[in-house]
Amino acid sequence: MSSSDIFISETIGTAVLILLGGGVCAAVTLKRSKAFEAGWVAIAFGWGFAVLTGAYIATKSGAHLNPAVTVGLAIKGGTPWGDLPVYFAGQLLGAMIGAVLVWLAYYGHFKAHLSDPEIVGEQSGQEGMVDRAAAPKAGPVLGVFSTGPEIRNVVQNLTTEVIATIVLVLAILTQGLSDDGKGVGVIGALLTAFVVVGIGLSLGGPTGYAINPVRDLGPRIVHSLLPLPNKGGSDWGYAWIPVAGPLIGGAIAGGIYNLAFA
Template structure:
């Protein structure tokens, strides 16, 4: 498989993943959405279906959609290490495109939400505009784009992401993600989507379960760049955890696979 095939497949698949995953977060967040307040179960299943759809679309490249998966597969020996940057570049670009598409889809809702005095009061402590010079760590729409912890403890948050990502990647490797980018097959892809849903329901509560560096970093960059009045901060102080944690988790899963199953 050529590098261009890998790059295009991963870009499109990851864009769809983030469009649908970020889309369910937006749908649950915005008052002017028919899914407003649908809750965590809707988010967990929405992200599971997002993985399912993106993975079917990107089947040609093995549908990694996630640098943690790419690292785990490379450690297993499923791809050459010189292909890893191509996978990750496609995944990163796709994540940013998907985040932009969420904004485009919900443009009216973003505008209404960020001009709602009640929403702004929740993030400033009083009615009025968000002070961009002293913006809160997490702005009022950041959760649509990226993750954040319920209890801010770097060690705990990092460990949570490592554990959750290890479960994801080890499940993919043991399902038989094959060499040469052939992927897990139709049934395997469905099972991976169910695993992602299960991780969201079981392990997603503490941090919002990034379990994918580009799922968090790409949309966080888009949040920082979008011309959204009163959007607040992008919480860059936390941003390293959903990148480093999943990368460690993916590598750990690859190592466990080599020791226990290879």
């Protein structure tokens, strides 16, 4: 498989992943959406279906769609280390493209939401109540694009992302194990989608379960660049956690696999 095949496949697959995953966040968050306030269960299943769709589209490259998965597979020995930069580049570009597509699909809803006096008033009130230099800078629609903690504690937040990503990557790495040596084949994408739903329902509460560095970083970059009035900040002080946590978790999962299953 050539580098161009990897890059194109990962870019398109990750773009679809973020389009559908970010899309369900937009649907639940934006006030004029038909799915407004549909709840966490809708978000968890929406992201699961997003993973399923993106994975089937990106089968040519192995459908990593996630640097943490790529790292875990490299440690396992299934992905050459020299291919990692190509995977990472495609995944990050795809995540940014997907975030832009969410903005385009919900363009009018973003405009209506961010011009709503109640939303704008809440944002202004929060900024006026706290020291701007010390306040977490997360705008009212940042959750459409990236994750954020409910309780801001570096150790807890990082630990949560590490644990959740270990579950995800270990589940992916062990899919190839079976008595006949053939593994689960194409049904693996469906199993991974259910794992993502399970992680969202069980471990997503504290941080919003990034479990994928580009899922958070790419859309956060797009949020910072988009011309959205009253969008607020992009919370760059927190941004390293949903990048570092999943990468650490992916590496640990690869190590666990080699120790316990190889």
